[in-house]
Amino acid sequence: METFGTRLHRAMAERGPLCVGIDPHPGLLARWGLPDDVDGLERFARTVAEALGDRVAVIKPQSAFFERFGSRGVGILESTIRQLREAGALVLLDVKRGDIGSTVAAYASAYLDPSSPLYVDALTASPYLGVGSLAPMFEAATTHGGGVFVLALTSNPEGAQVQRAVTSGGRTVAQLVIDEISQLNRGADPLGSIGLVVGATIGDTGHDLSSVNGPLLAPGLGAQGATAADLPTVFGPNLSAVLPSYSREVLNAGPDPTALRAAADRAAADCRQILASAN
Numbered sequence: 079m080e081t082f083g084t085r086l087h088r089a090m091a092e093r094g095p096l097c098v099g100i101d102p103h104p105g106l107l108a109r110w111g112l113p114d115d116v117d118g119l120e121r122f123a124r125t126v127a128e129a130l131g132d133r134v135a136v137i138k139p140q141s142a143f144f145e146r147f148g149s150r151g152v153g154i155l156e157s158t159i160r161q162l163r164e165a166g167a168l169v170l171l172d173v174k175r176g177d178i179g180s181t182v183a184a185y186a187s188a189y190l191d192p193s194s195p196l197y198v199d200a201l202t203a204s205p206y207l208g209v210g211s212l213a214p215m216f217e218a219a220t221t222h223g224g225g226v227f228v229l230a231l232t233s234n235p236e237g238a239q240v241q242r243a244v245t246s247g248g249r250t251v252a253q254l255v256i257d258e259i260s261q262l263n264r265g266a267d268p269l270g271s272i273g274l275v276v277g278a279t280i281g282d283t284g285h286d287l288s289s290v291n292g293p294l295l296a297p298g299l300g301a302q303g304a305t306a307a308d309l310p311t312v313f314g315p316n317l318s319a320v321l322p323s324y325s326r327e328v329l330n331a332g333p334d335p336t337a338l339r340a341a342a343d344r345a346a347a348d349c350r351q352i353l354a355s356a357n
């Protein structure tokens with residue numbers, strides 16, 4: 079069975095290094111002329127999946143915007159995931175899960191077990207109950223060829239207070255997370271399956287990402303103010319593993335599928351140029 083890292087590496091080579099988020103904000107539904115209800119949600123998610131599912135490497139539905147509508151919203155999330163996977167995109171579910179290990183095992187079955195209705199290629203996870211508490215997710219990822227993206231240095235200004243706090247060993251919390259994930263990816267070729275989230279907004283990280291050997295998801299591009307030109311400052315010599323991620327910047331171009339595709343192509347071209355020039 080192929081690992082997630084291998085599948086992601088191939089998707090990024092074939093389709094370009096780009097992740098587009100499906101974040102159906104109420105404001106975006108209004109902008110698209112859709113009602114702020116389950117029907118509007120369904121049409122929004124279906125339009126994005128039809129427009130981008132066959133050309134973007136990774137699509138990242140933001141679970142919160144589906145959960146907002148209760149079980150029917152989660153039902154739409156399920157069908158959107160299926161539609162995206164059938165179109166050949168890798169689906170990264172943004173749910174930022176984390177808990178004690180025995181509960182993390184249940185999250186692992188919910189998202190990484192192929193028999194689950196919410197089965198996805200990868201999910202986002204929060205390490206603040208200890209990186210070790212996420213072990214059941216890492217094990218499920220290994221068993222089923224899935225991936226996990228663990229928060230390290232997030233794009234929001236509030237993140238630094240916790241993530242840059244210095245631990246008793248002298249490392250920051252973020253460096254500790256980075257180092258533990260690096261261990262998990264050791265020896266993986268061409269890329270490990272456990273990724274990190276590092277915001278494109280944060281400038282020079284002051285952290286060592288050189289041993290991660292896994293994908294580096296970079297949200298914060300577009301609506302949060304970062305541009306592709308910021309990526310070399312943030313990631314330095316580690317650009318080849320960067321997966322740039324845009325949500326509103328691309329979604330604002332809808333609902334016309336041609337305009338959505340053009341916006342995604344523009345984002346991909348910007349990133350491809352920057353990432354390629356660094357190699």
Ligand SMILES: O=C(O)c1cc(=O)[nH]c(=O)n1[C@@H]1O[C@H](COP(=O)(O)O)[C@@H](O)[C@H]1O
Binds near residue numbers: 275325
């Ligand atoms: O895990 C994430 O994707 C994430 C981590 C992070 O540090 N910052 C961040 O913005 N995100 C998510 O990425 C998306 C950003 O959306 P835009 O600002 O519209 O591009 C949202 O769904 C956020 O929840």
